[in-house]
């Protein structure tokens with residue numbers, strides 16, 4: 001028990017709070033914040049520039065997938081269309097009506113699309129940014145919201161410039177020169193904004209060009225809980241992206257363990273009071289979706305890279321349990337039992353101090369959370385290796 005007391009002390013220390021009451025309150029706030037936070041991202045720009053394609057790509061969807069925004073479709077209304085994230089319904093992407101035409105009025109547009117509902121704006125263009133893009137950015141700035149310029153279809157520009165028969169190295173040089181030129185063109189045109197952030201991307205492959213930089217900037221500018229929601233919601237497009245998610249969940253496990261554990265001085269120890277199985281289940285389910293281990297995501301990835309990934313992943317008992325949902329609570333309870341939580345609690349009854357029970361509970365809950373997280377992380381890493389994504 002002394003070990004666990006030490007562990008608890010260390011845990012309190014890590015929380016940065018002077019008392020358990022304060023640490024628990026902070027943990028609750030963190031867990032609630034993540035569950036209740038909403039993130040609304042507006043995507044705007046002229047018709048045909050790739051807004052809908054971007055909305056799909058950032059949600060990990062291809063144009064034929066269920067829930068995908070229609071591509072090559074000309075908007076006729078002024079109504080923004082909401083596309084919720086497929087597995088995180090509190091993260092919404094808004095495909096705004098196309099801006100354009102000589103009569104375009106940024107001020108009216110902002111009002112019509114209800115600008116106040118969005119956390120930030122992404123202004124998309126497939127060529128140089130134009131007058132209307134600038135007018136809009138100025139208006140967004142006035143409203144004290146952030147905006148980011150995204151120049152899409154870069155794959156198209158690059159492949160047009162590349163030469164047949166050129167070596168890989170030569171083409172790399174051509175690619176770099178093309179990107180430099182486009183970046184300069186965009187910035188020259190947006191000079192008066194001073195210079196604003198511009199990201200070169202292709203919705204066909206987020207791993208390429210500046211998507212990573214865009215995410216870094218968004219993360220930098222968002223408040224904590226919104227930033228976490230964004231990172232968790234992104235499709236796993238690289239090992240680096242997976243690692244970001246992993247470290248975020250690892251940090252989160254602390255708050256979940258404390259909140260779900262009986263540290264709030266549950267008077268009668270027992271499994272139900274010692275650990276909220278539902279919270280552990282919900283945490284692991286979130287990791288599973290965020291790491292792209294659900295059948296839908298894997299199916300899409302298998303098709304994209306033309307490799308049978310699904311079967312390999314299903315070898316993980318935890319992935320199987322989460323996929324089936326029903327058996328997950330039993331699986332988690334079994335893990336808690338295996339970790340010794342029930343046994344330890346039986347020894348404590350009756351009359352043992354609740355802090356001792358709490359120690360057992362938090363320590364084991366956290367170990368179960370981390371063990372589950374690590375298992376899902378290693379499966380996700382294996383998936384990336386199989387898909388040959390770096």
Ligand SMILES: Nc1nc2c(ncn2[C@@H]2O[C@H](COP(=O)(O)OP(=O)(O)O)[C@@H](O)[C@H]2O)c(=O)[nH]1
Nearest residue numbers: 047048049050051052053071072153202203204
């Ligand atoms: N090569 C390439 N084509 C794109 C990209 N983004 C969009 N497109 C194509 O551009 C066209 C218009 O895209 P869409 O997303 O419907 O534009 P929207 O009108 O702004 O919503 C479609 O044919 C898309 O397939 C991209 O990043 N690369």
Ligand SMILES: [Mg+2]
Nearest residue numbers: 051052070073
């Ligand atoms: Mg569209």
